[in-house]
Amino acid sequence: MNVKPDFSKGKNLAETAPAYLSVWDIHAYYGESYIVQGVSFNVHEGEILALLGRNGAGKTSTLRAIARLDDPQISHGEVWLDHQPLHLKNSHQASQLGIGLVPEDRRIIPGLTVEENLQLAQIAPPIGWSIERLYELFPRLGERRKQEGVTLSGGEQQMLAIARALARDIKVLLLDEPYEGLAPVIVDEIEKTLRLIKEQGITTVIVEQNAVRALELADRSVILDTGSVVFDGAAAEVLENEELRAEYLAI
Amino acid sequence: MFGLDKKDTTLLLVVALLTLLAPFILNPFPTDSGLAQFNAGYPDLMQRFVIFGIFAIGFNILFGLTGYLSFGHAAFLGVGSYSAVWMFKLLSMNIIPAIVLSVVIAGLFALVIGYVSLRRSGIYFSILTLAFAQMSFALAYSVLTPITNGETGLQLTLEDPRILGTSATADGSIPVTNLFGLEMRSATDLVIGPWSFTFSAGYYVCAIVMLVAFYLAIRIFRSPFGMMLRAIKSNQNRLNYTGLNSRPYTLAAFVISGMYAGLAGGLMASMDPLAGAERMQWTASGEVVLMTILGGAGTLIGPVLGAGMIKYFENIFSKINDNVLHGWFAWMPDGIEDLTVAIIHPFIGKGWHLTLGILFMLVVIFLPGGLVEGGQRIMRLFSRKKATKDDKSKAKQPAE
Amino acid sequence: FTNEPTGGSVTLGFNVPQTGPYADEGADELRAYELAVEHLNGGGDGGMMGTFSSKALDGTGILGKKVEYVTGDTQTKSDAARASAKSMIEKDGAIMITGGSSSGVAIAVQGLCQEAGVIFMAGLTHSNDTTGKDKKANGFRHFFNGYMSGAALAPVLKELYGDDRKAYHLTADYTWGWTQQESIAAATEALGWETVENVLTPLAATDFSSYIAPVLNSGADVLVLNHYGGNMVNSLTNAVQFGLRNKQVNGKNFEIVVPLFSRLMARGAGENIKGIVGSTNWHWSLQDEGSKAFVKSFGTKYGFPPSQAAHTCYVQTLLYADAVQRAGSFNPCAVVEALEGYEFDGLGNGPTLYRAEDHQCFKDVLVVKGKENPTSEFDLLEVVQITPRAQVEYAPDHPMFAGGALGSCNPGA
Amino acid sequence: MDAIILQILNGLDKGSAYALIALGLTLIFGTLGVVNFAHGALFMIGAFCAVTLQRLLNLSFETIDPDKTDFLGQPLKVKTPYVESWFGPDVGATIIDWSVPLAILFAIPIMLVIGFVMERGLIKHFYKRPHADQILVTFGLAIVLQEIIKANFGANPIQTPAPELLSGVATLMDGVVYPVWRIVYFCFAALIIGGVFAFLQFTTFGMVVRAGMADRETVGLLGIDIDRRFTIMFGLAAAVAGLAGVMYGPINAPNYHMGMDFLVLSFVVVVVGGMGSLPGAVLAGFVLGILESFASTTWATTTIPGINQIIIYLVAIIILLTRPRGLMGRAGVMED
């Protein structure tokens, strides 16, 4: 059973959207190529949504569109966060409204140390976890605070990217393949953290190739294929639905 | 044809046609009309177009393909010119030995400078090449005057000890550069009605050399070597871990483009046997950079267009003066005429730099790919019909 | 011959720096050319045509053909200047090229004109080489040269500063600088002066402090600045900054000499020029009839007095036109013949000779000094002495001029 | 000995000019990563701010002096500056005399505005474009700015003398005299350099801009309005360049192409100092200044003829070959 998004074209989403984060009919392009072809879904406050799909399905592009990063260009469509029209904002405004993105290639800023990478996140309000608290969560980062961020090992960089998002006071956390390159112990660790975050009422959208893990964590799931939504429903449902798993997730 | 694919063959043929018909194409206005000012079809300027075209094509092999931005390429052009003039002074007025020597010497010069400069990349490389060129310029202007004749530039004199040839002609002049007897300065005029077209031997020699140079550049662009160079620009690191040594590739590209510059320098001296130190100054190096970017770096034809554009402004716009303007607008009522002239005045004659500066900005702002992109946009305008603009039909509705 | 005028008009090519550091001089040259053309075609008040000793010109153009002109930009670069001259010859059919404000450019264009078979009437060029080792049969220079500066300055320097002086030379490190330095050193050494040091400065130098500082303790009591244009303005400004003007050395006042002066440069140097001695080809305050007529017609047309560059360019144009008129032909060889050994007067420099052997004009040279109390922004120089022509003459084979050959005139195709 | 001290002073002085120009350039080029060929033009405009102020203060009304004549023999018009008639001849003359220091106040807002407008209107669109495009557009802009100045002020140099009080020479020790204004210039440069360092060191501003340079997108993701900071940085750089120009006027009379004369040199200084390093640029400025001064001594030029012509470039080559990233450059900045 799919949950049909509870809004229709033309209505003012701010009034009608029941959801906390509403993505409605977004289309995105890279130059001439048409990547996101009308994606819509809702996320409720405090919920964890797993956004799944094959390589090149458009998951990253969707997250980037929500976080209002320059490219891809959204041609039309709307994104609402807590009655605020995100699609009218640019990326730093979106961030100030509470969007936090952990990008897929981590985007540790070259030339800055680990600590500076974290400090950078705390320049603009609103500020989230303190740096000390983040070091408690990821002791490896604490040990390497003076090391240049980009010389960290792959997994350490991933930790830094997550820590950096938490250093801001976020309402919605967008995670693009957070487990990639992490040792299983650390994955467990991060999973715990995500549950903790959820308890604090933060809404999370997670994109992950390790679909089983993501689905076990998530409340709901949206599956994308070639730029369109092919499934929208409870996470458990995907785990049960053999056909769906085989066709879109190959598990 | 010529070992090129269809697109490149067409390009080559079009360029060949344009160059060979340049005396007509560049002289569209009748000689007596006011617009004759805009005619560019006289030997010197046509030669300059193709010579700087060669220079820019060569520069583009380095910059366009590898991304290494040399800011000292004019040094090779200068060295080429000096070698050629010395060849005229010492050996013969035939241009072949002169051009051969200038290419060889410029190549050697490039080998040395390239070997050192290519130890660094990015801006550090640019500054190294700049420093070498500026040193060459400063020395040529002062300390090396015995070789370069300093400020005045190296010229032929009546006392040159020419081994194969005479020091002076029978009537007491300096002999003229030639190609096995074909004098570079000779030209014939063709008058058709009010039009007059000049066919200059020198121009056609340059044009043919340029076509050969252009053809070679296409081959290089399309060769595995060219692909390696593009790979260097894209990700040098990856190339090294793929088992390829990027140094000899960049050095080869550097030397080849240095030789192109030397060829241009040699040709320049062959058309007009003088070699001045300013040819090596940073502004001259900067000029070829601007030509290449203006036309479109990394494209085949772009640099030639850029070179033509800049030389056109330098030689045509700088020569328009108020007198000429008044001539053009004489048909207007006096007050309006003066006003029009006053408005245009800052942009012509001594203001040609201003116009050029504005042009640079306009091109780079509106045509990020240079003049070539301008051309492509025009082409696209014609083939627009095919492009489907209806995005919505493709857009799928959210899953139900 | 090349570009023989066939219609009712004849085209002259005015090749002047319109961009770059000498653009102001170029602009003034261009004004003079336009004025000359106007006068040749019978417009205006006729300027120096009225005072010129030759009466061949009658205000109907040249040989009855209306004078037209084209302009170009030398950018003060040999290459660009040649390109521009070539386009005038090849495209516009110019029969004579004139202009320029540096010796490198003049020599380069002169060489070109020789090869192309047109006449070159040099503008502002002061190097000995222009009519020395680089002289050409088709090229003519009205302007004076480094040797003449030295010869004219020396007696005045002796009179002003005595014959027991130690001179320190700063010299622009290129051919013009060297020839001028050589000339001045020779002339002053002949007076009994000692040349303590000659330091070559890079063309690109803008700050001369590191060249000026050593002067302070060198024991020299005269500084000679063999610089022109921006170099001269900067080196002089720096010298004054270092207090050289107020210094006493060997019990004498320290002095600065700038052998080649121009009013435009003097303006650039501002206050610093006051009291400094140098030589110049011509100055608007001269009171002979020719100069007065020229200043009047130039001043009336443009609102300020002409510079020496304007003067020499104007004169060169008239001289060319006159020579054609007298020769009765535009053929360069006929013009050369008419100009060689030609004696004239009334063009602002007194009786003048275009010497046949090297195509150099011989005339009086002005020694000038920066004025202490200028009454206007143009009134910057005062004439100290008019050195008579006899004193600045030299043999055509003088070592400083030896080496080149005039060759034979080339009428072109 | 005196000679050596003098050359060191000269070196420091030249060095402070190089350092100051390079400082502005390195803010744009080393930090924002824009190859700004218009930087020289900003320096030149700074100098012309002083010229303009001097002209403004010298705005005069004309009276006819029947006793004297002008060059055409007509009665001479005598000019009296308004300032002198408003404030009295003495005060007026003093104000005019102090026009260069006053021009500092005049230039700061002008240069800031020019910097802001330039960044907002033009450079902003070029951060992501290839360096080649930046070169073309800024070079074009430099030409346009130069030509505008040339059209208004001519091509000849225009003197902007230092105030009477600060001109002349100071005796530093026995036998060593040095122009006062050059000492002022050195102190001024030290002040500006210190100020900029402090601003970037003791605030997060520098770090944010550096980060934005390396990865704009991610910095935006962290809620920082990087565009605004880039604009401020650009304005700051323009102001530094302009002030360097204002103060340089009394040393060498400004002309319209003074910027181009310094342009290449300042790029060399910045790169030798190491891309992205402010202290590097300053250090390189002083090193090159001092070496240049010593290379121009007679001793040096007689030992190696022409050394004064090439010293800067020679040293640049040696430094860049022995230290891959100049004196203090950071890895990865403009290395590809």
Added chain:
Amino acid sequence: MGILEVKGVNKRFGGLQALGDVNLSVAENTVHAIIGPNGAGKSTLLNCLVGKLIPDTGSVMFNGQSVLGRKPFEINQMGISRVFQTPEIFGDLSVLENVMIPCFAKRDGAFRMHAIEGVQNEKQIMEKALLMLEDLNMADKRNMHSASLSRGDKRRLEMAMCLVQEPKLLLLDEPTAGMARADTNNTIDLLKEIKEKRDITMCIIEHDMHVVFSLADRITVLAQGTPLVEDAPENIKGNPKVREAYLGETA
């Protein structure tokens, strides 16, 4: 005597001992997996093998020859190829060209001037590259600008670039990270097939245990820069030390 012999390798970064006395012997024609927590020094070890880093002490012998002190391209020419942790490809070139370049390197050595003959005439090389792309299901993307590939595709492209060189030793640093499950399975199959078809030795770093256990003949567990254990896969799973340091409960 294995094809690769690492003896007593140490590497320090400032105060950090990234590798401490590492000994490793990889037998010819086997797949050797290196696993371990994030920051254990796995990538660092690989860097020492390909000439990116020079160890402080120790020796690295490949095929009886020392690789130390050689430039990366020389080492590659000896027969070692590497897939990087973050994809390194020629972004400005097309996918096909990306694969052709290693073919040239294989055929012509480190440098050869082929400046005149057109690329399109290199039929053999083009065919070889295409075949490789087909093997990896990327043939349809051959003319794409490789920078605009999705992340998973970039990884596959890089694999293709290394495999097409037919190296004697293939080093893979997290080759399947970020790859969709289906493609991960394909990759496993592909690697298996290659292993069977060709004489190739592989060294693989992975956090995905599914991949490790499907492929590896032997496993070394690295922790804090030193080998913890080296053993056959069956024995690793049960090893309590490994469980604690790396696998966590879920494995």
